[in-house]
Amino acid sequence: MTETAAIELKGISKAFGPVQANKDISIKVMPGTIHGIIGENGAGKSTLMSILYGFYKADRGEIWINGKKTEIPDSQAAIAAGIGMVFQHFKLVQNFSVLENVILGAEDGALLRPSLNKARGVLKHLAEEYELQVDPEALIEDLSVGHQQRVEILKALYREADILILDEPTGVLTPAEADHLFRILNGLREEGKTIILITHKLREIMEITDTVSVMRRGEMTATVKTAETNPEQLAELMVGRKVLLQVDKVPAKPAEPVLEVSNLRHIDEDGVERLKGIDLTVRAGEIVGIAGVSGNGQSELMHVLGGYGHATGSIKMNGQELDLTGKHSDGRSRRDRGIGHVPEDRHHEGLILNFSAWENSVFGYHHGPETGSGMLMDIKAMKQEAQAKMDRFDVRPPHPWLAAKNFSGGNQQKIVLAREIERNPDLLLIGQPTRGVDIGAIEFIHQQIVQLRDAGKAILLVSVELDEIMSLSDRIAVMFDGQIMGERLPSETDQTELGLLMAGVTNPKELAHG
């Protein structure tokens, strides 16, 4: 091979205490390519990139950049070597403008104006070249997540990065934003930039990368050309066993309506109407999926149904009206009426991260029989019950005394799911069931949801992953701007039609046929 690699890692190892996060990892990334690194949560992807960016020092191994052995003791050195990093959680100053953020740490002198003027010119140029349009004067806090990410990319390019590392870049993006990001990445590749894309989503790897490396438990298990592999093979390499990527289910047998929502309206604290007259029915034994770009009222709908968030209109549960504003409009009353709720945000809603698993396993049901009948809670029974739930839902490690924060995303989700499903609710609200969850756990979680449906329960699913909505739902309702744009059967629709509905086009079929 004549061409030198843009990045070559040779035998990188890194241990944290007894945990071997990276074991003897070697990869070569050729210039002008997009190289995917895929692996489950905790496989060591982030550690490896942190070493490359100078956050950690490797215990052993060498880093070669453009054919030269390079020491990277800190992020300054990484930037000097032409490496830029876009983190999963953005490192932006919220009340600074885009320009100010871009020059932060790269100012040319004591006075800001010359730097700002220079940056303004560079940004304009970059915007035209790579579809990276952002208003340079806008404050970060006023920008959407997708635009904030562009600022991060601009920051790296402004520092003349030739190698760009993106850590789970689409985790927070809508499908449209993700498509835009991929167009940007394609443009950068054509200009000869080298991109490392860290993700756990197989579809993204297949869509955009040239080569892909798979990591599992700190080791690099394979590096293959993307064109020569397929999702099934990658999944198997990631998890270490065969994985079912399709949801396996029989047709639904919908029975009587469990949840009937009519003309539901919700106005938030800022006085903005977030739900504009929702009508929706969920029957026993079916999964109704709500598709939509995030921020179109799905969260508010879940909050109102879950009991926190006042509303007008009517919600009937098993034929009985629910209290929407008064004393019985809280999570406890909803649970008493047979509504289980797996919230979208398990870190801030579904779990108390510092509580142990057994404490979390009664969260929301702590007035119920789970905690015993005496004045004091029956801790022993709670621990036993938690252990049983963790065993049934295959939570690993199966230690009830471990704090929730010490479990991986997938296992945290299983703790929440076990708590809500084992309560045997008539209706289960479930938001973003597989966000931040690894492939092995996704398969298990989907099976549990389908099983609950087959047991004759009603399920309302909200997800921004269109694939998930398509494969799990028996009926799909599309939400846009606080309204239901329409309902479709998965068998009679496709991603294009749903995508148009999600963008607020009222009659995509007619539009398509002119």
Next chain:
Amino acid sequence: MDKMPAWADAVLVPLISVFLAAAISALVILSIGENPLNAFSIMVEGALSSSRGIGYTLYYATNFIFTGLAVAVAFHARMFNIGGEGQAMIGGLGVALVCLFIPWPHWSLALLGATVIAALFGAAWAYIPAFLQAKRGSHIVITTIMFNFIAFSLLNYVLVNMLKPQGSSDPATARFPEATHLPTFQSMFSTADNVMFRNAPANVTFFIALLACVAVYLLIWRTRLGYELRSFGQSETAAVYAGISPVKITIVAMLISGGLAGLMALNTTMGEAERLVLNATEGAGFIGIAVALMGRSHPVGILLAALLFGFLYQGGTELAFWTSIPTQLIIVIQALVILFTGALDNMVRMPLEKIFLNIRKGDA
């Protein structure tokens, strides 16, 4: 993985902090030309070697247990109740009213009545800041501090204009009637030929403080209310998801906290002074913050921390009595302990954590 064992966190860190504070105190004492070892032995002798000294130490510790628990309960619901001082003052007012105006037949009944009223008065004083926080979002730190000043002025007014006996120039109530006097340790533990705890102010309230430790432990870790309180303290959004009302928990947590602070008045006002004086609290409300921090908001830790501060108070008094070390310096020593155990906690914990990790690495 990246943590040290719990015992090291709970025992070793405070011990090392106290040791560091002692070391620096020794330097300070050395610098004014006194012998630190001598000073230390005077403190130990004065506070721990006689039953009288112990009686004083336990008396101070009783105050700190109540105020420490008060801060801890609010802290579990992530609220910083700085108002222990004011709540204890108003608690004292309640105790005085109960003792002066109700003809109690026996001290035990008087104690029961005073306990209820002291807690109610303390809680009532905490209710207003709690309500303002819960309903209006006024920050509890600011309001409770302000309520300390208001409590002081209110007490001043009530004492001078209403409760002060005619002809007295002292802003204090008359002495409480005999039937409300609480048994002291001296009367409880002395035999005919062996007087224990002579003239020490420690009294039966100490046992109420111990009961309060047990009650707070059960409340926080065994009841549903404590569970809700801790949940709310950890994450308000999660609490709302679980159907816990932030308004209710904020108010309930502050009521319990204020009630505990109010109970301190049993010890000072009913147990020791046997009348209500203007400055009965003597800053114990603030020491409670340090005690709660050092005790990790756990009743056992609070008990130990309160005993330590009781020792410092009594030992410090002895030090001022027997040496030329000025009282200001004794406050410096107490402040150093607060600084090291409360504020500079992480300074000790982080290096210690590294040491533990290295030991473990060596094992692996």
